[in-house]
Amino acid sequence: MTLKPTAQPPAPDPLDGVAETMDRAAFAAIAQATHGLSPATMTQSFADWAMHLAVSPGKQAQLAAKAGRKMVRLADYLTHMGDPQDGRPAIEPLPQDHRFDDPAWKHWPYNLFSQSFLLNQQWWHAATTGVMGVTKHHEAVVSFAMRQMLDTLAPTNFVATNPVLQQKIIDTKGRCLIEGGKLWLEDVKHLLRGDGSAENSAFRPGQEVAITPGKVVYRNALMELIQYAPTTDQVRPEPVLIVPAWIMKYYILDLAPDHSLIRWLVGQGYTVFAISWHNPDSADRDRDMDDYRRMGVIAAMDAIAATTGARGIHALGYCLGGTLLSIAAAAMARDGDDRLASLTLLAAQTEFSEPGELGLFIDEAQLNLLDSMMWSRGYLDSAQMGGAFQMLRSNDLVWSRILKTYLMGERDQPSDLMAWNADGTRMPYAMHSQYLRQLFLNDDLAEGRYLVDGRPISLSAIKQPMFVVGTETDHVAPWRSVHKIHWLTDAPIRFVLTSGGHNAGIVSEPGHPHRHYRMMDRPAGAPAIGPDEWLARAEAHDGSWWIAWGEWLGAHSGAPVPPPPMGNAIMDAPGNYVLEH
Template identity: 35%
Template sequence: MSTRDDRGTTSFPPNLEQYLVKEPESFAVNLARAVEEAGKVASSWLAAHERGELHSSTANPFADIVKTLSNLTEYWMKDPSRALEAQTRLFSAYLEVWSNSIQRLSQPEIGEVAKPEKGDKRFQDPEWANNAFFDFLKQAYLVTSRWANELVEHADLDDHTRHKAQFYVGQISHAISPSNFLLTNPELLRETMASNGENLVRGMRMLAEDFQAGGGDLKIRHTEPTHFEIGKHLALTPGKVVARNELAEILQYEPATDTVLKRPLLICPPWINKFYILDLNPQKSFIRWAVEQGHTVFVISWVNPDERHGTKCWEAYIREGLQFALDTIEEETDETEVNAIGYCVGGTLLAAALALFAKEGEERIKSVTFFTTQVDFTHAGDLKVFVDEDQIEALERAMSGKGYLDGTRMAMAFNMLRAGDLIWPYVVNNYLRGKAPLPFDLLFWNSDATRMGAANHSYYLRNCYLNNNLSAGRMELAGKKLSLSDVTIPIYNLAARDDHIAPARSVFEGSKCFGGQMTYVLAGSGHIAGVINPPSALKYQFWTSSASLADFDEWVANAHETAGSWWPHWQNWISGLDERHVPARTPLANGKASLGDAPGEYVMVRA
């Protein structure tokens, strides 16, 4: 309640004062400036639509959301008693929250009806608990989102529809959180009043810039892009581009030891994002570390595809990528025996290539290591939400014009897998608080999106996520039906415990498909940090076991935990396969002309 002193000045309680406008004129001016910047957002979006760029390069995701949630709604509404019961549960929860909030005004020691989950960072500000208004908003939101999740859990839906409904309800729950809105987030409201709305001007300016950077789509900035430059701050391991075609560059790195393992090491990275995740900086670089362990390291750097690459299929990526790299290695080193590594979808391609090579008598790869690679997509996680016949057909129509999928669309799909970490905290920080994100090399790499060639992407989605053809022995390449059981070379199969892209269980099930000696290793953390974990960091752990690969839960229960990085364990495994050493090899020792220094040209092309 406000009061007036002897001079007639109105004063407010301290807890209310912080939410009031301090300088009305400045606040009004800043609101007008913020609206002006927001107009630039609308202009960027409208201009892209008028040019037809958004319609031709992306498929509409909202149609599937509406269809899925309509199926969920239909289940509850077709039985009036069931619908009434669900509504009653929600209204009862609201009444309980309301009653609790009233009691807490006079008895603050009373506990809350609904508390955030452990680790939920959205409601850390003390006002979410101490202020009755914000406390009520928080609890009402929590009971609503949990009620919505229960609707999905108890609905009679097929597995795929249920999975999609759970995912979409989770996305909506994240989006409507009171922490995401100016008037319902105490921290945002305080900052806005304290700065007289200057934060909104900065935020809308960044929002306009990010829409422009995305060509009319929102490209959320996770770090300041001007802080990093490839070849100057990232991808610094010395090497040369020793070969190039229209699909790939082959990089060979300078040796760091007097002798090296006789077998060169070929790394096949994913074409989704770029290879320098394995060479972020000298402290975190797997490539540099492998060179220092005595490997002659070659890496495929995939082209960032455009209209010219729309018809490049999986066989092209095998012939013009993997086999081109093997030919280059043989030309550079005179070696016909190679150790290979495949990361994520690069590993899936490598697995299919090995099955094809087995049919064709191509035997140069003598061991293979997979980093968080799926070959069996039964348990492929939330990415399967985006894959069914209707969605793939829509995507194929969208790609048919330009011959590729824009990198922004792919990046947003991956961000949605971790919306609570990669979308909404940045929306709040960047566009409402008006604060630029901190420099972070990993998030710079994450935002350095690549386009997806139409034929390549369609083949991958249909043969892996939709029909699971590779693990079932139905995948066809070069006129041959492939079987992973034909791959009999030793395999080191690394999964990550908290991986949301290639779940550990999915990688485990894929281990059963191969015909050779299998070493399954489970690393701590997720899809990136679980792989990029140098020994010097002294972080995380990994698990190994001599148990059979019959059951994932049983394997985990019997696994032995080792603190720190799995890298030395892998080095012992791979050097134990062939310990022969030869004098260190320098790139282009055969006299060929250099095509440039690592990291090359292809990695520089931005989507």
């Protein structure tokens, strides 16, 4: 019998590498020029919207009618604005829009400016949404882009149309503009030196923040593990591992002592460990999600078990750290590793089909630009990600800040949270590309396509009790997206919706004024309910969710025992990695 020769795969084209390098360099240059925004995505979105609007006579007629009604409303308001009975505004700002709160905006001609702007803003929202045939993503991009342009032209941004700014200039005899110029120069100097903003110098890790006593007891190339010194005579037998996101420094959970979740947790009688991530640079370009799982979560659990001998560990993951913890927990459950006693997820997404407005920056064209930009550097700079977050709330995070700081000459009082927010980190190329494509774009984790060690994992394998927190005004991990964990596992879940945003809602210490939350349990195996039904049924509470979490954690812990020994100390907390810039 004659054997046929095995077909050989075609030889690679010798120009493949050269072509990719040239294309990557070209796209990286475009990304630098556009601050990472894809011109292709913007062009496709506006073309989709404009072409469908052009052939929609019903929508055009509706918009024309809306414009006419808004003109009548504005005219009616101007006619009756002197009448205390009938002088109600033509339109009220959205609840989160505080640009026109000052009473000066109710006087002529500034009421004309503000009311015209708000009516115009409302009309453009109607014009950019609800056009038949436009894809959901393109509609969101166009609506977002128009909102950005309108926010740029808001009457609050100009001396001639802002009565509050005008009065400030009169009261200070123009001194506020001089002070604002000084603050601008100060910020430019900090930017050129690369040492962060002027506000964060009053809150330094290891001195004013991140000062809960502890030791670095383990270190590898990706993280340092901190063990905190006990402050109670007895502790629960299950230690707590905190897994923060590497998009942020870990001390968001160890701010000034009165705001520190870690210090509070130690005081509740727990042995607490926290991961402090290395701030990656170009040498770490090939670190991927699995590196963070193995060298982060799993390595930390191994070190904790070796130090304490504990048979069960309570694990807490925040933001991207919660997503990573969910992946690690699912892989552990698949492989029969039962070291986790419970999971706590704070503002962490596990299902990404509705990620909120961050999804605006996630499509193939956008990711191609980001990939190329990261490819050229080996990482994504914190300023790039921070800029995207600020754009989502440009009227209060960009324009209001510029107005107050550089025109009114007033700098916000520095705070530990502001300082932490300015203490940015980087993300390695391989990890961030994988995260955006497999999770945000393809939703592989929820769809059962995410691989760990070459085999798929499923969150349905997780059976440990879960405490899951969403925040009401989160623009990074919208609470309805966080809530979708109910559809992915039959594990018992206590879901909490707390007041505040992605950061301030989590830093919600007992005694913090004006805090409230809703909470409801879903027993193991019980059917899931939608977020709107959950919101209607969940019980409302005043105060901090920390208290509810402490009670839940205690109910899933053993009887108190003497504290375990401290691990072999490498150095005092907060360690070296948190100080990396």
